[in-house]
Amino acid sequence: MDERVEALVMDFKAGRCTRRQFMRKALGFGVGVAALPALFEMAGERPGPSTLPAAAAAPRTLVAGIPEGISNPDPVILGAAGYGDIKVVHNNINEGIVRFKTGTVSLEPSLATSWDISPDGLSYTFHLRPAAFHDGTPVTAQAVKLNYERQIDDKNPYHFQGITYTEIVFSNVSKIDALDATTLRITQTRPAVTLLPNLALFAEGIVSPTALEKYGKDYAMHPTGSGPYKFDRWTKGVEFAVTANDKYWGGRPSVDRVIWKTVADNTVRLEQLRTGELDLTTLLDFKDVPAVRGDKRFKVVSGTFLATQYLLLNQHKPPLDKKEVRQAIQFAVNKANIQKVTFYGSYTVGAGPVPPGLLGYDKSLEDVYPHTPAKAKALLQQAGAGDVAITLLHKTEGVWPEEAQLIQADLQAIGLKVSLQGLEEAAFYSKINASEHQIALNDWVMDTGDPDNIMYSVFSTKRARQRMGYENPEVDKLNTDAQVERNPDKRRDLYLKASRMILADAPFVTLGYPQRAMGAKAGVDGLLVGPLGDVVIRGVKIGS
Known part of the structure; x- marks a missing residue:
């Protein structure tokens, strides 16, 4: 044969x-x-x-190629073994009480049909719709309460290792009450305006309490949400399959089955799209976009993408403990070259931490560190740090190796001796979370459409100290003040002031803001690139 x-x-x-x-x-x-x-x-x-x-x-089956395997289908467990393409799972099998309208960062009802906010901004009361988890368990206020409290209370029997978003989402929450089967009240210590977008975050998908009780720490092998698709099977590192939920409250989706197939190499993934093995690739290499767009068999799907690429400069590691060295690196990196060579123009040159399109972005911040190698060399001399050896850490997937080489050349041009260390995602995050790196190349894909998601999550002292050796009480105060500021103009000013302080301290090089494109067969309709990196299938239809 x-x-x-x-x-x-x-x-x-x-x-x-x-x-x-x-x-x-x-x-x-x-x-x-x-x-x-x-x-x-x-x-x-x-x-x-x-x-x-x-x-x-x-059955109408959609086979989608993803660059990284699913790390853990339990929505609250992230980062312990690398992130992977988690959003493609969580946004299709799980739902939170609120969600982002597909293709936008605007909030809309999900498991909650409506909510009331007290005049003082401290209490949020949510009214749940009739819905059920995939195992038939009703979605109740008590189930939602359990899902939130398993993240907050480390003594909860379902508080598993690897829970990541507790501080980001619940730092201002003092109490969660199930008032009756369909009414949930969340009380805050401060009137934070960030609560609603944080509850729409993919990690706040509500899972079946029956499944948690039945499977315990093995829940990830039996994920049970309430979304439009139900778990079918998972072969780690190979594929993750789901089937349509006939009893989904929003109506049965058109596509009967989705198979998320892990194909790490961009070129291989594109070839599989061309040969018919894939119906969709969730990430196109930027150099391939024109060819795919010019082939009538396929379509390019693109849209707003909220992400910031950056360098982490770890002040725990000499010579990065010297501000002059960190500022020299800022002036040395040629961001426009990254835009041209790696992203073929599908990239906005970096300004501050907040990406374009969000409150707090200011294009004028590009001018703080223009590409000026002569100034970078002078700062190194001033610091007495010429001819110093530094290691640049990067991930081995996608564009990261090429981008790291461009940055290496820029830094060597000002006199630094730079070696590259490439690691797979899990090992990469393990190293930066242990503060074992000098410089790390990474990105932050926004989890919500609120600037707090990057400004507080990345620069609050607890988290910034870990990955950058950075702490600035003034930045902490500006970010926490912004969490409770209801006036958009005043809130924007707080974030701009914090951004300028961060730029002056220079623990973080904002490289730029990449765009994202997917490739699909021409007959795949209703597909949108979510600005938060999500791929929502519930509205997709497969035509001829």
């Missing part, structure tokens, strides 16, 4: 391809129609006379 056909039989037997894909590939390998029943039988299926006609009416 042809080795390709033998491999195809194994793929079908393992569930890695659909019946329709199996037939199309087999015929493409030269297998005759008459031989197909025998191949089905080899794969463990005994087709009757109706098998082949039934293939034409196979």
